[in-house]
Amino acid sequence: MQNEITIPIILDAVKKVGDVFLKDYKQNAIPQTMEELLKQLEGIDALCLTALKKDLSLNFPNILWHIGDEFDTNSQKNPSEQEEYWLCDAMDGAIQYLQHIAGWTINLALVRHGNPFFSVIYDPLANEMFWAKEGEGAFMNGKSLQISNKTDLAVMLAVFEYGHQDKSGNNLNEKIGSTVTKLLNNFGIVRNYGPHGLQLAYVGAGRIDLFVQEDLDTYNWIAGLLIAKEAGAEILTATGTAWKWGSESLLAAHKSITEKYMQIKSIN
Template identity: 60%
Template sequence: MQKEIDIPLIINAVKKTGDLFLPDFRKTAIPNTREDSLIQLNHIEERCLTLLQENLSDAFPDTPWLGDEFDFEEQQKPLGLPEYWLCDTMDGAVQYMQHIVGWTINLVLVRDGRPYFAVIYDPYAQEMFWAVEGGGAFLNGNKINPSAKTDATVTLAVFEYAYQYKKVEGLNKKIGNAVTDLLENFGVVRNYGPCGLQLAYVGVGRIDFFYQPDLDTYNWLAGILIAKEAGAEILTADGRSWTWGEDSLLVATPGVGQKFCVAKSETQLTQ
């Protein structure tokens, strides 16, 4: 395991990979069947992962590439390895296939059971978010910070949920209740799509509040490190400090998350 990492090398590898998809964006046919969607999705993932591995294997010859974003049992705790890559080959692949902007390449280096380095690249906007543990968060080389907004009437809150191959009993109701909580507390509520990009947007102050009431660790990790290093608060749905394996996530402008949790609890007590 390398103590020091070559950050420019990693960033260049991610940029090269993401930019590879720009020429075909909005040129391929939007899939009309599940089969066509899976074919396009598999092609995107294989192409992306292959290029990333080719560009990083010399610098990280002994660092494995692991993780399945749909294996929710695996996501409950770090893997028992000193160091490994977790890659969301295209966060927002559905948006890419639907000719909608916002798709990103997300990469996390997990070290000693914690996200140590993370990068989220938006090729269409040419925006590179990255952070290293204890070293701050950056957008295209400039240090970023969350919003200082405290007025709930103009707070932009977003909600997210994990895609499930199988129906999970009670999950839809849980998500619906979470959206209701947001609508009752904030002036603007949206869902933007790619998980990591939304969390990076909290870090840079474009989004003020992110809320997800179910487990989605691998989709969160890159954005969590970026938002945390930028200065956002990283909590669970009930206001506790988030740790790996929690089945909810709340990332917000400092102070806003805790205030929301208190207000939600008071509402539940009066019902």
């Protein structure tokens, strides 16, 4: 049985926990050892998940929870067998948060029948709330989002990303290097920013013209992917096929831009 969702309740819960982190931002020392780093990352995950569960379970008691461990490659290849569940990646960009730099968000997605149905990304530093519902569009602070309609590559901003997948012995580093080279040779502006979901939301907002990643990173993508899609972006793999859960690459942009990118990629 599918549950009716009340969007303002979900947005309020995500904003509430994001603002808790904002209050504590830069208050802790930057971790200097692996032990300190892991301890602080665990603390972020625990606080975020506990707060979201506490608020949302009161209103949606029948929706189960699934923790998106971005370091677990195998679990990202297929959605959970549950008909409906919250997929929580806690803080996207937690490393930036711990390093006292911008680029961290609270991400949450509701998955139904193996596909994202609703998602939200909250950027506390910018006070920007991105969200989308399947078939109903994408929004930021109540305003409808629309992707970029640029036609000149020289004024386009392209971003590349990479995840935690093991890149030894599978030529992924070479693929990523080739991708970056092609971007640098053809797009006016090329960046690597950090929070994957937020970058995909920025595609939906027309702030980023193209997003591409060559390795598997489902949990980092899923919330922003729906926002970009509902804003009008084409969601493909880096080889130009339709993206599906478990695809080991992602390309998101206006259809005319993905077509140009695929033409560029076909040139040796």
